[in-house]
Amino acid sequence: MSITLEQLSARMRQGEQVPLRHTAQVALTLSIPSILQQIVVTAMEYIDAAMVGHIGAAATASIGIVSSSTWLLHGMLAGLCMAFSIQVAQYLGADRQQDARGVLRQSMLFNLAVGLAAAAFGVGISRFLPGWLGADTALRANASAYFAIWSASLPFIMAMGTYAAMLRSTGDALTPGLISIFTCVLDIIFNFFLINPTREMTVFGQNLTVWGLGWGVPGAALGNVKTVLSHPQALRQCAGFLKMLGLARREAANTALAAQEVARRGDKALAAIASKETAGLYGLHVLAENINGSEDNTTRFIVIGRVQRAKGNRFSLLFTVDHKAGALARVMQVIGEEGFNLECIKSRPMPHAAWEYYFYAELVGDCSGAAAQALLKKLGAVCRTVRVLGVYSRGAAEGERV
Numbered sequence: 033m034s035i036t037l038e039q040l041s042a043r044m045r046q047g048e049q050v051p052l053r054h055t056a057q058v059a060l061t062l063s064i065p066s067i068l069q070q071i072v073v074t075a076m077e078y079i080d081a082a083m084v085g086h087i088g089a090a091a092t093a094s095i096g097i098v099s100s101s102t103w104l105l106h107g108m109l110a111g112l113c114m115a116f117s118i119q120v121a122q123y124l125g126a127d128r129q130q131d132a133r134g135v136l137r138q139s140m141l142f143n144l145a146v147g148l149a150a151a152a153f154g155v156g157i158s159r160f161l162p163g164w165l166g167a168d169t170a171l172r173a174n175a176s177a178y179f180a181i182w183s184a185s186l187p188f189i190m191a192m193g194t195y196a197a198m199l200r201s202t203g204d205a206l207t208p209g210l211i212s213i214f215t216c217v218l219d220i221i222f223n224f225f226l227i228n229p230t231r232e233m234t235v236f237g238q239n240l241t242v243w244g245l246g247w248g249v250p251g252a253a254l255g256n257v258k259t260v261l262s263h264p265q266a267l268r269q270c271a272g273f274l275k276m277l278g279l280a281r282r283e284a285a286n287t288a289l290a291a292q293e294v295a296r297r298g299d300k301a302l303a304a305i306a307s308k309e310t311a312g313l314y315g316l317h318v319l320a321e322n323i324n325g326s327e328d329n330t331t332r333f334i335v336i337g338r339v340q341r342a343k344g345n346r347f348s349l350l351f352t353v354d355h356k357a358g359a360l361a362r363v364m365q366v367i368g369e370e371g372f373n374l375e376c377i378k379s380r381p382m383p384h385a386a387w388e389y390y391f392y393a394e395l396v397g398d399c400s401g402a403a404a405q406a407l408l409k410k411l412g413a414v415c416r417t418v419r420v421l422g423v424y425s426r427g428a429a430e431g432e433r434v
Contacts, residue, residue: 196208291313
């Protein structure tokens with residue numbers, strides 16, 4: 033003789049003795065669908081990992097970095113869903129239908145608010161989380177993007193969890209299980225078309241073009257790259273990252289031309305080191321960010337024109353000196369004696385003059401003032417040639433030039 037949950041609850045409320053086999057029967061009826069649901073959810077995680085793994089190791093690593101955080105946050109939110117379902121089950125067991133409905137309404141509002149707050153929290157920390165977890169700089173952008181997208185779905189996850197928990201509290205464990213199976217099927221379908229690009233596939237001996245958006249995990253296509261093209265300085269600044277991935281290097285005249293060539297050739301094995309703006313200009317995808325070996329690496333650009341700026345708190349000089357002992361030292365002495373701080377000095381070889389150089393210097397001060405004019409006059413006496421290249425100002429923010 034079988035017994036339903038409602039019959040078991042009614043007999044327990046009346047104080048009747050319930051045989052163990054009836055209790056076990058109801059427990060199995062409730063637990064088997066829940067066990068199958070958990071198996072489906074776990075299988076979905078493995079399917080996701082397998083489908084992403086086909087794109088490249090970088091994609092799998094990006095997800096793995098934040099997987100522990102997603103499990104932790106999901107577990108905490110699932111506990112909140114279960115807390116309300118216990119109260120509903122107690123009220124239903126006591127035949128207090130109105131109280132059960134009240135708890136249901138409260139749980140829906142509360143879990144919606146918590147889901148929105150958790151989503152905002154997750155998106156907010158997504159940029160910093162991979163760094164806190166010690167992830168390699170080459171994978172942080174991809175892991176951040178994945179965690180942000182997952183966090184944005186938390187209100188929907190909370191809604192589905194609340195719905196499933198409430199159904200179980202009424203004795204319906206089958207419906208949540210069927211919903212999980214349906215969700216898993218949708219997950220596979222969406223993964224297939226959203227992760228992978230449009231491609232040719234052979235099905236039963238027939239060649240078919242299968243549509244796909246090719247979104248993947250941001251940066252997943254990095255696993256296909258074999259050669260990186262860029263300006264020599266950019267290649268040196270990112271040498272550690274390139275060496276770690278075993279990527280070959282090819283020099284280009286500048287980063288923009290490198291990106292232009294990658295776009296023109298359309299070769300997945302070729303990538304360029306350039307700015308985000310350059311990637312957008314040529315329709316390229318950013319595969320990895322912050323790959324430079326030092327966070328202090330910067331590239332300076334200057335604006336040139338025929339009319340010199342009159343005001344500024346910095347100015348640049350170009351000068352040459354005679355090729356003899358102490359010539360450059362006398363220039364440095366004059367700059368110091370006149371009270372100017374020399375921030376930078378660089379040399380460039382002069383064409384058709386072996387072992388002779390142009391010197392480029394940056395000084396702190398107002399070039400239009402009397403002190404600067406006196407400095408230029410004294411430099412004219414110790415330099416072969418001297419010329420003011422330009423005037424600029426450094427703003428309050430470090431490194432900002434206006």
